[in-house]
Amino acid sequence: MRPTAARFRSTSVLTALLAVSLAAPTLTACGSGSGSDPDTVKISFKQSTDNSIHVMDDYLAGIKKQFEKENPGKKVELVPIKAPDSEYYTKLQQMLRSPKTAPDLVYEDTFLINSDITSGYLKPLDPYLAKWKDWDQFIDTAKAAAKAEDGKTYGVPDGTDTRGLWFDKGIFEKAGLPADWQPKTWDDVLAAARTVKEKVPGVTPLNVYTGKPAGEAATMQGFEMLLYGTGDGTSDPLYDKGTKKWVAGGQGFKDALGFVHTVYQEKLGTDVSQALDPNIQTIVRGELLPKGKLAIDLDGSWLPQDWLQGSGHEWPEWSKELGLAYMPTQHGQAPGKVSMSGGWTWSIPAKAGNPDLAFKFIRTMQTKANAQKWYIANSGIAVRKDVASDPAYVKAQPGIKFFTDLVSSTHYRPAYPAYPKVSTAIQEAMESVTTGDASVDKAASDYDEALKAATDNQVVQK
Amino acid sequence: MSDPRRSLARALPVAPAVVLLLLFLAGPIAYCAYIAFTDLQLTGQAHSSFVGFANFRTAFGDEAFLNAVWLTLVFTVVSSLVGQNTLGLALAALMQRASKPVRTLTGGVVITAWVLPEVVAGFLLYAFFRKEGTLNAILDALHLPSQNWLYTLPILAVSFANVWRGTAFSMLVYSAALNEIPKEITEAAEVDGAGGPRRLWHITLPMIRRSIGTNLMLNTLQTLSVFGLIWVMTRGGPGNKSQTLPLFMYEQAFQNSMIGYGTAVALLLLLVGSVFSVMYMRLLRTEV
Numbered sequence: 001m002r003p004t005a006a007r008f009r010s011t012s013v014l015t016a017l018l019a020v021s022l023a024a025p026t027l028t029a030c031g032s033g034s035g036s037d038p039d040t041v042k043i044s045f046k047q048s049t050d051n052s053i054h055v056m057d058d059y060l061a062g063i064k065k066q067f068e069k070e071n072p073g074k075k076v077e078l079v080p081i082k083a084p085d086s087e088y089y090t091k092l093q094q095m096l097r098s099p100k101t102a103p104d105l106v107y108e109d110t111f112l113i114n115s116d117i118t119s120g121y122l123k124p125l126d127p128y129l130a131k132w133k134d135w136d137q138f139i140d141t142a143k144a145a146a147k148a149e150d151g152k153t154y155g156v157p158d159g160t161d162t163r164g165l166w167f168d169k170g171i172f173e174k175a176g177l178p179a180d181w182q183p184k185t186w187d188d189v190l191a192a193a194r195t196v197k198e199k200v201p202g203v204t205p206l207n208v209y210t211g212k213p214a215g216e217a218a219t220m221q222g223f224e225m226l227l228y229g230t231g232d233g234t235s236d237p238l239y240d241k242g243t244k245k246w247v248a249g250g251q252g253f254k255d256a257l258g259f260v261h262t263v264y265q266e267k268l269g270t271d272v273s274q275a276l277d278p279n280i281q282t283i284v285r286g287e288l289l290p291k292g293k294l295a296i297d298l299d300g301s302w303l304p305q306d307w308l309q310g311s312g313h314e315w316p317e318w319s320k321e322l323g324l325a326y327m328p329t330q331h332g333q334a335p336g337k338v339s340m341s342g343g344w345t346w347s348i349p350a351k352a353g354n355p356d357l358a359f360k361f362i363r364t365m366q367t368k369a370n371a372q373k374w375y376i377a378n379s380g381i382a383v384r385k386d387v388a389s390d391p392a393y394v395k396a397q398p399g400i401k402f403f404t405d406l407v408s409s410t411h412y413r414p415a416y417p418a419y420p421k422v423s424t425a426i427q428e429a430m431e432s433v434t435t436g437d438a439s440v441d442k443a444a445s446d447y448d449e450a451l452k453a454a455t456d457n458q459v460v461q462k
Numbered sequence: 463m464s465d466p467r468r469s470l471a472r473a474l475p476v477a478p479a480v481v482l483l484l485l486f487l488a489g490p491i492a493y494c495a496y497i498a499f500t501d502l503q504l505t506g507q508a509h510s511s512f513v514g515f516a517n518f519r520t521a522f523g524d525e526a527f528l529n530a531v532w533l534t535l536v537f538t539v540v541s542s543l544v545g546q547n548t549l550g551l552a553l554a555a556l557m558q559r560a561s562k563p564v565r566t567l568t569g570g571v572v573i574t575a576w577v578l579p580e581v582v583a584g585f586l587l588y589a590f591f592r593k594e595g596t597l598n599a600i601l602d603a604l605h606l607p608s609q610n611w612l613y614t615l616p617i618l619a620v621s622f623a624n625v626w627r628g629t630a631f632s633m634l635v636y637s638a639a640l641n642e643i644p645k646e647i648t649e650a651a652e653v654d655g656a657g658g659p660r661r662l663w664h665i666t667l668p669m670i671r672r673s674i675g676t677n678l679m680l681n682t683l684q685t686l687s688v689f690g691l692i693w694v695m696t697r698g699g700p701g702n703k704s705q706t707l708p709l710f711m712y713e714q715a716f717q718n719s720m721i722g723y724g725t726a727v728a729l730l731l732l733l734v735g736s737v738f739s740v741m742y743m744r745l746l747r748t749e750v
Binding site: 086087089090093094112114115116118119120121212213271272273274276278417418420421424431432435437 | 503504505506507508593610612613697699700701716717718719
C-alpha cells in the first residue's frame with residue numbers, strides 16, 4: 001500500500017521528534033561541566049568506603065560554609081568520589097580528561113601526581129604561589145612533594161605522614177616483652193614476633209602489608225620500610241638520580257623480600273588469605289588492633305584518625321594500649337631508623353573552569369587555623385612551620401611528637417611517572433613470596449623483568 | 463517498483479534508528495578498535511601515538527595474558543558448557559515429570575538466582591565460600607575438613623557461582639523446547655521398546671538441537687564477559703589464579719592505566735567469542 005502524503009508527513013515528524021527527544025538529554029548533559037557556572041567551585045575528593053568515617057566530609061563542609069560567607073555570591077559544590085584508592089585515581093583521571101567533567105579542585109596523592117602532571121592533567125600553581133605569603137611557611141620537603149621535573153609546582157600539600165611500628169602493650173606484657181620496646185635490627189623485630197607466637201596463642205604476631213590487593217600500602221608501609229633500611233642509607237635503592245634510571249633488584253631488595261617471606265612462611269603474619277584480602281587495611285585498623293588481636297603493626301602515622309571521637313570506631317584508650325617504636329634498619333646501621341613519607345595535595349586541573357576561585361578556596365583551607373584543624377582531624381603531620389611549633393598542635397594528640405620527629409630522617413618515594421607501575425611490580429614480587437609460589441631469588445628476577453617492561457628498559461644494575 | 467524516491471521514502475522512518483545505532487553503537491566500537499592500535503595511557507603520558515600491532519605482540523608474549531586465556535576457557539567450559547547447559551537440561555527434563563507444586567517451587571528458586579543483580583549474587587557466593595562462610599560451617603558440622611575455597615580453588619568457586627546464577631536461563635530455554643516435542647513421537651519410541659537413555663539420545667536431543675545451539679551460544683557469550691561476579695568474589699586472585707580475560711583487561715586498562723593495551727585485549731576477547739559463535743553456527747546449520 002502506498003502511504004498517503006499526510007500519513008507520510010506525520011511519520012517523519014514523529015521520528016524527528018523522537019530523535020530530538022533522544023538527543024536532548026545528551027546535549028544538555030554536556031553543559032554541566034565545571035566551566036558552566038563562573039560562581040561555583042567544584043571540588044573532588046576521596047570519600048572513605050567505610051560509611052562511618054566522614055572526617056574529610058565534615059572538615060570540607062566547615063570550610064565551604066566559611067568560604068561562602070567570606071565570598072558572597074560564590075558557591076562551593078563538593079563532588080565526593082567514594083572508592084578505594086586505586087579506583088579513585090582511575091575515576092579522577094577519567095574526569096580530568098575532559099573540560100566537561102573536570103572539577104575545579106582535586107585531591108591528588110603525591111604517589112601519582114608526577115604521572116598526572118606528565119599527562120597534562122594539572123595546572124602549574126607558581127603564579128598563584130608567588131602572590132601567597134603563607135607559602136613561605138611550608139617546609140622545603142613538602143614544597144618539593146608536588147614539584148615536577150619541569151621545576152614547576154602543581155599542588156599544595158595538606159600535610160604529610162611518617163611510618164613506624166605500633167605494638168600492643170597488653171600482648172607484650174603477656175609475652176614478657178618490655179612496654180618500652182625499641183628493636184635495633186630486623187632480627188629484633190622477628191624475635192619479638194616469634195616470642196608472641198609462642199607465648200600468646202590466638203593473636204597475630206606481626207602485620208606487614210603485602211601483595212596486590214593491599215596496593216600501594218603493601219609497597220610503602222611494607223616493602224619500602226624494609227628496603228630503605230638496607231645498605232648504607234645514602235642512596236635511593238629504587239631510583240638512581242644520576243643516570244635517571246630505575247635500580248634492578250640487588251641484595252637489599254632480596255633481603256627485604258626475604259623478610260616478607262619469613263613473616264608469612266613462619267606464620268608470624270596474618271593468615272595468607274587474609275593478608276591478600278583487599279580490605280586488609282580496614283580489618284587491621286577497625287578490628288585487629290582495637291580488639292587486641294595484633295601484637296605488632298608496621299603502619300602509618302594516621303591510624304588514630306579512625307579512633308577519634310566521632311569517627312565511627314571510637315577507641316580513645318588506644319594511646320594507653322598501644323606503644324610506638326621506630327622501624328630499625330636491617331643490622332642497626334646508621335641512621336638506625338627508617339620512615340617513609342607521602343601525603344596528598346590540593347591541585348587545580350588544567351581543564352578547570354574556575355581556577356582562580358579554586359585557588360582562593362585553597363587559601364581558605366590553608367590559613368594557619370584551618371590547616372591546624374585538618375592536621376589534627378586526620379592525624380596528619382604538619383608541613384607548616386607555624387603549626388609544627390604551636391604547642392597546641394603538639395599536645396593535641398598522643399603520638400604526634402613521635403611521628404613529627406621522624407620527619408627529619410624520613411625518605412620520599414621516587415614518585416616519577418613510572419612509579420605506579422614499579423609499585424605494582426613490587427607488590428607482585430611480595431605476593432609470590434607471601435604465598436610461597438616463588439622463592440626469593442625467583443621473585444627478584446621476575447621483578448627485574450617486570451621493571452624493564454614498566455620503565456621502558458630504563459634500568460641500571462647497582 | 464524501483465522508483466528511487468519511493469524506496470528513499472520507505473527508508474526514511476528507519477533513518478533515525480540507523481543514525482542512533484551508528485552514533486552510539488558502531489561509533490564506540492570503531493573508536494575502541496582504533497585505540498587498540500595506540501599506546502594510549504590514562505596517566506603518565508604526554509601524547510599517545512599509533513603503534514601498529516605492538517599491543518597484540520605484547521599480549522602473546524605475556525604469561526599473564528596466556529594464563530587469562532586459559533582460565534577463561536576453563537571458566538567457560540566448566541561453568542557454561544558443562545554446568546549451566548547440562549544442569550539446565552536435566553532440570554527442565556525432571557520438571558516435566560514433576561508435580562505442579564514441586565515444579566513451581568524449583569522454578570521459583572532457580573529463577574530467583576537468575577534475577578538477582580550480578581553484584582548481589584557475587585556477594586552471596588562470597589559469603590558462602592569464604593573462610594568463615596556457610597559452606598565451611600556445613601562442612602564443620604558434618605566433621606568434614608573445611609578450607610578457604612576462594613583461596614585454594616578460586617576458579618572452581620567462581621565457576622560454581624556462575625552455574626548457580628545462570629542455570630535458570632538454560633532451564634527456561636529447554637523447558638520451552640521439550641514442550642515442543644510431540645507426545646506421539648516419544649510414545650511411539652516407548653512402544654518400540656526404547657529405554658530412557660536411548661530416547662534421550664535418539665529422540666529428544668536431535669529434536670531440540672536448534673535450542674541447544676542457541677542456548678550454548680547465548681550462554682557462552684555471556685559467560686565470556688562475566689566480570690562483576692568474579693570481581694566481587696576474588697578480584698581475580700589470589701595471585702592471578704581466577705583472572706579471566708575481562709578481569710585482566712580491567713587490570714591493564716584501569717589499574718595499570720594502559721588503555722591501549724587493555725583495549726587490544728578486549729578485541730582479542732571478541733575474537734575468542736566469535737570462534738565459539740562460529741562453532742555453534744555450524745552446529746545449528748547441520749540438519750538432522
